[in-house]
Amino acid sequence: MPEWLTYLLAAIYGVSIVGVVVVIISENRNPLKSLPWLVVLLLAPVVGLICYFFFGQNLSKRRIISRRTRKQVASYLEQTAEEERPALPGRFRPLSHLLSYNGHAVPLYGTQYTIFTAGMQKMEALLADIRAAKHHIHLQYYIIEDDRAGGLLREALIERARAGVEIRLLYDDVGSRSVRKKFFEELEALGAEVYPFLHVQFPRFASKVNYRNHRKEVIIDARVGYMGGMNIADRYLYGSELGPWRDTHFRMEGAGVRGLQSAFLSDWYATTRRRVEGAAYFTNIEIPSCENVVQLLSGGPFGKWRVLLQAVTMAVMRARRRIWIETPYFLPSEPLNNALQTAALAGVDVRLMLPLRSDSKAVDLAIHSYIDDMMRAGVKIYFYMAGFLHSKLMLVDDELAVFGSSNMDFRSFEHNFEINAFAYDTALVEQLEAIYQSDLSRCHLLTHAEWFNRPRLRKFAESIMRLFSPLL
Numbered sequence: 001m002p003e004w005l006t007y008l009l010a011a012i013y014g015v016s017i018v019g020v021v022v023v024i025i026s027e028n029r030n031p032l033k034s035l036p037w038l039v040v041l042l043l044a045p046v047v048g049l050i051c052y053f054f055f056g057q058n059l060s061k062r063r064i065i066s067r068r069t070r071k072q073v074a075s076y077l078e079q080t081a082e083e084e085r086p087a088l089p090g091r092f093r094p095l096s097h098l099l100s101y102n103g104h105a106v107p108l109y110g111t112q113y114t115i116f117t118a119g120m121q122k123m124e125a126l127l128a129d130i131r132a133a134k135h136h137i138h139l140q141y142y143i144i145e146d147d148r149a150g151g152l153l154r155e156a157l158i159e160r161a162r163a164g165v166e167i168r169l170l171y172d173d174v175g176s177r178s179v180r181k182k183f184f185e186e187l188e189a190l191g192a193e194v195y196p197f198l199h200v201q202f203p204r205f206a207s208k209v210n211y212r213n214h215r216k217e218v219i220i221d222a223r224v225g226y227m228g229g230m231n232i233a234d235r236y237l238y239g240s241e242l243g244p245w246r247d248t249h250f251r252m253e254g255a256g257v258r259g260l261q262s263a264f265l266s267d268w269y270a271t272t273r274r275r276v277e278g279a280a281y282f283t284n285i286e287i288p289s290c291e292n293v294v295q296l297l298s299g300g301p302f303g304k305w306r307v308l309l310q311a312v313t314m315a316v317m318r319a320r321r322r323i324w325i326e327t328p329y330f331l332p333s334e335p336l337n338n339a340l341q342t343a344a345l346a347g348v349d350v351r352l353m354l355p356l357r358s359d360s361k362a363v364d365l366a367i368h369s370y371i372d373d374m375m376r377a378g379v380k381i382y383f384y385m386a387g388f389l390h391s392k393l394m395l396v397d398d399e400l401a402v403f404g405s406s407n408m409d410f411r412s413f414e415h416n417f418e419i420n421a422f423a424y425d426t427a428l429v430e431q432l433e434a435i436y437q438s439d440l441s442r443c444h445l446l447t448h449a450e451w452f453n454r455p456r457l458r459k460f461a462e463s464i465m466r467l468f469s470p471l472l
Contacts, residue, residue: 259296
């Protein structure tokens with residue numbers, strides 16, 4: 001290589017590094033996030049710049065859907081709201097206000113739930129509802145695989161497409177990377193619309209490869225909705241090398257379906273730039289004697305506030321008696337970490353249920369680095385022994401259940417597009433409490449003696465991996 005070209009490339013790289021450093025500093029990020037990137041950029045030439053391009057850019061000021069469009073979609077929810085409805089528990093009203101004001105999550109009154117704790121249960125119910133569809137089927141999944149589970153879903157959709165039912169399907173372009181275009185060809189030939197969310201194109205959308213749509217939701221005829229933690233893949237039905245997959249998914253009827261529809265149509269517009277409108281997509285089906293409230297919160301990396309993290313943290317801070325959590329990945333940001341420890345120190349019964357092993361050894365090490373301080377604060381740690389725990393659930397006292405697609409980790413709160421339900425419903429909490437108690441019977445309660453006597457080398461490895469928590 002000519003000497004002049006070497007100097008030119010070095011100058012270009014130097015200017016690029018200086019430019020990126022100036023951008024990071026001027027964005028006024030949390031120093032705990034800015035300093036690691038500055039160190040990587042300065043100490044890892046080329047590699048650091050590439051990593052920043054893919055994983056480090058701050059997209060909080062960008063929008064993929066305008067406020068005007070979001071308000072138009074949400075207006076269907078607001079039009080159906082009635083004046084006299086049951087009041088929320090007093091201490092959760094600030095939480096409800098936060099969800100409404102900052103998350104566009106309108107309180108919805110009257111939702112009926114069916115809870116699934118096994119993938120086959122959910123799949124059988126979903127296929128039955130799809131086969132009964134008359135007008136439209138809207139689906140969005142992080143993972144769709146071309147396996148037995150994917151084939152069952154595809155064949156059911158093809159049958160309905162032949163019957164003239166509208167089908168709109170969104171899948172995440174990274175989570176569903178193993179699915180080839182051919183998988184959807186027959187479905188699309190019958191008139192179904194299928195799109196990848198945030199399609200990864202180089203170099204145009206390479207900076208968004210770290211920002212994925214982790215939602216799992218289905219809406220059928222604006223009558224039935226599904227949401228929770230289960231994707232479309234065999235391991236959710238038949239298990240994997242980790243054993244059976246224990247997950248939680250919900251079938252909804254009533255007002256909550258409108259919240260799911262609003263979230264889907266917002267994502268549909270963001271992907272296709274086409275609006276889907278009309279009363280047929282927001283049918284108001286009343287559920288007799290169903291006096292409860294739910295708010296469906298869509299969280300994502302765009303916008304100034306991390307509203308999902310704010311909402312979960314506030315829910316923890318409002319607890320008076322208990323906080324029971326199930327999550328496959330526990331990598332909490334500092335506000336949530338402090339809130340949980342403070343609640344435990346204040347005498348709240350805080351329980352954290354984790355899988356004995358996750359699907360990543362590196363993630364396991366990072367997760368375990370957070371357990372020491374949790375146990376010292378009085379949090380009870382349970383390891384699920386009967387397979388892989390993939391359930392995402394939080395119970396706060398007897399009035400609030402939080403469930404959906406998000407894990408308790410940096411990725412869900414800061415990088416992914418997620419959807420969680422905040423259900424103020426004592427009957428639902430009672431059902432979920434029974435499920436949680438059943439799960440406890442398959443758990444091992446961690447003791448101080450066994451945990452704090454683990455090898456020092458293991459502790460050091462955990463501390464190293466904790467540094468990478470925001471990227472895992």
